[in-house]
Amino acid sequence: MSPDFHWDTLARNTAARLKRGASHANGKVVAAENIAALLHAVIESGDRVCVEGNNQKHADFLATALSKMDANLVHDLHIIQSNLALAAHLDVFERGVASRLDFCYSGDQGVRLARLIKAGKINVGAIHTYLELYGRYFMDLTPRVSLIAAQSADANGNLYTGPNTEDTPAVAEGTAFKNGIIIAQVNEIVDTVPRVDVPGDWVSYVVQAPKPHYIEPIFTRDPAQITETQILMAMMVIKGLYAPYGVTRLNHGIGFDTAAIELILPTYAESLGLRGKICNYMTVNPCPTLIPAIESGFVKGIHCAGSELGMEEYVRARPDVFFNGPDGSMRSNRVFCQIAGHYSDLFIGSTLQVDTQGNSSTATLNRITGFGGAPNFGSESRARRHVSYPWLKAGQEAAQATGATMPRGRKLVVQMVESFREKMSPTFTEKLDAWQLMEDLSLELPPVMVYGDDVTQIVTEEGIAHLHKCSNPQEREQAVRGVAGFTAVGLKRDQRVVDNLRDRGVIQRPEDIGVDVSLATRDLLAAKSMKDLVRWSGNLYQPPNRFRNW
Amino acid sequence: MSPDFHWDTLARNTAARLKRGASHANGKVVAAENIAALLHAVIESGDRVCVEGNNQKHADFLATALSKMDANLVHDLHIIQSNLALAAHLDVFERGVASRLDFCYSGDQGVRLARLIKAGKINVGAIHTYLELYGRYFMDLTPRVSLIAAQSADANGNLYTGPNTEDTPAVAEGTAFKNGIIIAQVNEIVDTVPRVDVPGDWVSYVVQAPKPHYIEPIFTRDPAQITETQILMAMMVIKGLYAPYGVTRLNHGIGFDTAAIELILPTYAESLGLRGKICNYMTVNPCPTLIPAIESGFVKGIHCAGSELGMEEYVRARPDVFFNGPDGSMRSNRVFCQIAGHYSDLFIGSTLQVDTQGNSSTATLNRITGFGGAPNFGSESRARRHVSYPWLKAGQEAAQATGATMPRGRKLVVQMVESFREKMSPTFTEKLDAWQLMEDLSLELPPVMVYGDDVTQIVTEEGIAHLHKCSNPQEREQAVRGVAGFTAVGLKRDQRVVDNLRDRGVIQRPEDIGVDVSLATRDLLAAKSMKDLVRWSGNLYQPPNRFRNW
CATH class of the missing domain: 3.40.1080 (Glutaconate Coenzyme A-transferase)
Structure with a gap:
């Protein structure tokens, strides 16, 4: 290697991004109205970006903000994401912010996804099962920036997911330990989280979203x-x-x-x-x-x-x-x-x-x-x-x-x-x-x-x-x-x-x-x-409204 | 179910154990000399106990303490452990504290293990590969008590593993989230850990061991x-x-x-x-x-x-x-x-x-x-x-x-x-x-x-x-x-x-x-x-003494 070769390009680049991001945050806490400015400060063209799209929980506020970025400034993102479930997950391609995709599951977005592929808007790397995509987070598809979702955070960035932990630990570990940047949207910022699901020193920024994160009841059968x-x-x-x-x-x-x-x-x-x-x-x-x-x-x-x-x-x-x-x-x-x-x-x-x-x-x-x-x-x-x-x-x-x-x-x-x-x-x-x-x-x-x-x-x-x-x-x-x-x-x-x-x-x-x-x-x-299920549960089970007919 | 059926037997039993353990600890911190008393307070006969025996890092202090427990008081433990590497890992069976074993790898202890099996001292459930044993921690082999090892801890139980994280996150998650008890031996107790590898609210007790945990250089070839x-x-x-x-x-x-x-x-x-x-x-x-x-x-x-x-x-x-x-x-x-x-x-x-x-x-x-x-x-x-x-x-x-x-x-x-x-x-x-x-x-x-x-x-x-x-x-x-x-x-x-x-x-x-x-x-x-390897590394690589001949 030449004497001026560096082994910490990611760390130095991350430090520069965090410096740019600092003016849009109060410590780790970002106000919702500053999210566009923050994303433009810390995301660079060509980045591999993991948007937390689980089977159920979604970082919908951040996904929408990402899809609305200025494609003249930031483009050709490589999205590495388990589940494509929301319109914003494809808008980011349609608007030219992202161009490459590796994923696991698309569900209802499958038809639009096929159309965007045929139109040349999305270059698909591969379709994965969950574990193999997580595995690649630690090999050749490590995220540079991850946009994740949790129930609550404290000012130090400690995250509490509640029962919908899902992919969060895998995404966070793959990102935090390769000098990546983690931005978490949370439903509330609290003094002390009920338990720590992701340690604060792994997390770069937290932002309280205007609405609780989207979640889909896909395992309920009447x-x-x-x-x-x-x-x-x-x-x-x-x-x-x-x-x-x-x-x-x-x-x-x-x-x-x-x-x-x-x-x-x-x-x-x-x-x-x-x-x-x-x-x-x-x-x-x-x-x-x-x-x-x-x-x-x-x-x-x-x-x-x-x-x-x-x-x-x-x-x-x-x-x-x-x-x-x-x-x-x-x-x-x-x-x-x-x-x-x-x-x-x-x-x-x-x-x-x-x-x-x-x-x-x-x-x-x-x-x-x-x-x-x-x-x-x-x-x-x-x-x-x-x-x-x-x-x-x-x-x-x-x-x-x-x-x-x-x-x-x-x-x-x-x-x-x-x-x-x-x-x-x-x-x-x-x-x-x-x-x-x-x-x-x-x-x-x-x-x-x-x-x-x-x-x-x-x-x-x-x-x-x-x-x-x-x-x-x-x-x-x-x-x-x-x-x-x-x-x-x-x-x-x-x-x-x-x-x-x-x-x-x-x-x-x-x-x-x-x-x-x-x-x-x-x-x-x-x-x-x-109703029988509710009865069996001693009224502990509370079905979503769309499953109630009483 | 009968009206007096309970769904929180583990949680109530754990609370009772922690209450018994409290007199041997200062908050979460246990003095090394109190470890025997603590183990007798929180481990019960028949428990599934995971001793952190990784490929390299070992909770050797805790493994030894476990093997020295009074078999009249505590016996028939079911040990679920990746690697058997130390004499203490088999002493616990020879002394009648444990009787059942599920594991992955035994290495140098293989001959003694075979002898103890033939002598009827160990009833082996199965030999696993790593991932399948971890998988069973979340299915039918969830640990009741886990004895793990880390580099340092703070008084709240936050653990820092340094580079030898290995199995710790899997063991800790499988135990902490089924009301199990986690005891961590650490090399030092500090005010603030350099980073959090296992959040403190998952950990029951930390004890500073008299010596740094055992670690084996098994990937070095001259x-x-x-x-x-x-x-x-x-x-x-x-x-x-x-x-x-x-x-x-x-x-x-x-x-x-x-x-x-x-x-x-x-x-x-x-x-x-x-x-x-x-x-x-x-x-x-x-x-x-x-x-x-x-x-x-x-x-x-x-x-x-x-x-x-x-x-x-x-x-x-x-x-x-x-x-x-x-x-x-x-x-x-x-x-x-x-x-x-x-x-x-x-x-x-x-x-x-x-x-x-x-x-x-x-x-x-x-x-x-x-x-x-x-x-x-x-x-x-x-x-x-x-x-x-x-x-x-x-x-x-x-x-x-x-x-x-x-x-x-x-x-x-x-x-x-x-x-x-x-x-x-x-x-x-x-x-x-x-x-x-x-x-x-x-x-x-x-x-x-x-x-x-x-x-x-x-x-x-x-x-x-x-x-x-x-x-x-x-x-x-x-x-x-x-x-x-x-x-x-x-x-x-x-x-x-x-x-x-x-x-x-x-x-x-x-x-x-x-x-x-x-x-x-x-x-x-x-x-x-x-020496060539050391030279290639710019003197950053520091081989253990047994590999040095200069």
Whole structure:
């Protein structure tokens, strides 16, 4: 290296930025009306900027301020952000402030995102799962500036997140320890925070936003909308999977299908004598539909990636079950929840499309939604070494089918789908839309959510297909067709092969596992409405208004 | 639930313990001489206790105090601990204070551990990799009491770890947020900590230990011991793997083999014009043998799981490269380093035994060592979705070999071994000792470190075997035999098949990739001794005494 080479360019550059920022702040505290001036003082063109967009909590005030920056002064920002959920998250590109994007999930913004990509306004680096994007914060995508959100702060910058901690610790650590700048929007500035979620010496600035940060209740499902088909499938999952495998540690995806399982634990699973034998530990957000199972003593421990609006007081009153802090409120943490869930014994979730090898995707044409956490929960954990009964049993079954000589466990990855979705659109397809999407958007790979070779079972209203018990792709195809109902994929089954698979237990119909279809009625639901959930919670659960009809 | 059911049993029990503990503490501060009384006040029989035993840093004072507890009063503790490294970690079982163990790695204590298991003194739950044990802290193995170690604390319990943060944040979060009790031993109690690594409101007690906490320099390798065979293999790795795959993000295991790679980056890789094109980002501890590569501008960023004794001042002076805090010293974090490394593009490490399918293990008879982080770095990351050139290329090659129809990337997992180890013991074997160990210790599975189907390449002095390019187990076997040299495994090769594999590029000899064997001398090492490393560092690196011979 030449003698005038420096090893502290980031530190010196940061010092210069903080010096420019000082005139717009009172110590670390910035007035809301000064936020534009502060951002222009501390953000430089080309910066990698992490906008805290979690699954639920959003730094909406800061995201809006960022999107309104003067693109003549600051441009070509590289946004590295978990979730794109707000208009401002794309305005920043449309207005020319940012040009490059690495992200995890876009949800409702997926259509506009695809349009902006096609228009050349956004250059997408890659779509990630949560943990891999966090991992890159500590490798090649370290944030230069992070805009985060918390419940409260003190004048020293100590942050309190309350139950919606989510991504904050990962973002803050990746930024603070590479001389990055952290600006936190908070709902209130207080003398002393109830507990410290992010230490003040990691944080550069705090600003009290005019309104509390945006938060989205994405894990709430109204029991009134659960169908008898979903209840039948839930019975099959409990009797045909949770019971024989003895699944005590698991992760539930979002949706009415898994909500149905949760709501028949206190009734159907109880009648089978399964309390204490299944579903003891879950890694999942505090879904309101879990309340009856918790109150009935089914679920002993839950670690959460985020919180859920309205569940705050219920969670606070159940510290034996949730991970609550010394202040009494929960600390969620997406990193640890994703890790725990990855190494648990079972993931079950729904999807939009499944092909004949069991590959599944939520990608639909002209829309980029991304993956979130499902690929991590829903994939074989090959780094796992600790043994449990379900993991060993599934591994032995898989080895028996393929003739593998090295014994190894296997995670149970279950896809739970009805053969037809809304508007009689078939779930099963010969080819995923993801292939067309790859073409349209010039992606290197089709955006598959859960790969077929990671899936152990598909559960439909017609039965369970144990894909890990198939010896080859041909058998696997017939196992999928064999539970695909009256879809075109299902009708193309080879009935003789399917009958043979059923004889071998690769396909199981409800009657094969002793599930009485006539019991699959809404009477089995421990709670049939939002009001029932409130009642089960002893009035601690306070649903958001849009879920109240009383 | 019955009306007198409680949901805060942990919180009430903790309050009772803290009340008992209060008389042995001054606020949160405990005098060293009161530690036995404190432990007897706050630990109860049957507790799950996490003793902070990291890869390097150890809560040795607290571990010793725990092992000396009165087993008549407190017994049947369940120890959940990453690393067993000190005699006290096993004394606690020998003395009957603890009876159950879940852990990751035992190293030098492996022989005694196996003996205590056979004697019925220790009931082992499971052996884990780091991330899965941390994951279980948030699921079914949450600590009731954690004994941790830090550099300093203030009277409010705020902890400063300095560069050896390691597991502390994971242990502290898992404990503090389930009403657990955290006792921290620190080297000093100060008015104000240089930065906050663990917030004080998470911590129950701090005690200044009579001596600074134990710390082990496990990543230091003396360049003087690197052999010409290792240099030849290192050349093959750079020219045959890093260059063609364009590997910019990677993880190096511990050992002289990977140290050789690091030490020829500034010479050999530089001569190939590879600076800036390979090894830009690493997830690895601050190995002293990386100094010349850093100084030469090869490695731009390094995130560390832990620190390394003697590297503190060098790391402090290179904030552009390492993750240093506002106080100037590094914050290591095993969780984020393991996550980043799992999703990087390549892992390369050594091992003790490799079988004919490429399965490898460091387990040897009568010794339980465990896995540490290698299975996580050295396994296919099936939850990964972001695309990079090396990942895509390896995936395409694998799909071509197996005829897979769903395109997917592939992590490069490389095992770098000489065909014979010390004392002419062959590295390659028809059957791993792990199988015998399974029998002897009644394990459910053989303790395999890296599974063959996760391995893409084996590099020996004879060449590179690209296992991911093999179409079936028979080819894979011959590819392994084809680089196994003069071991019995190597001699049993089918020469015609091996020649065919070489023609197809599945096996590559040094001359096939343009590696000039005559250049493989110690002249290629950028540093040939510890003193050279010190010189490269501008005297910032201060090797521990045992590595100094001047």
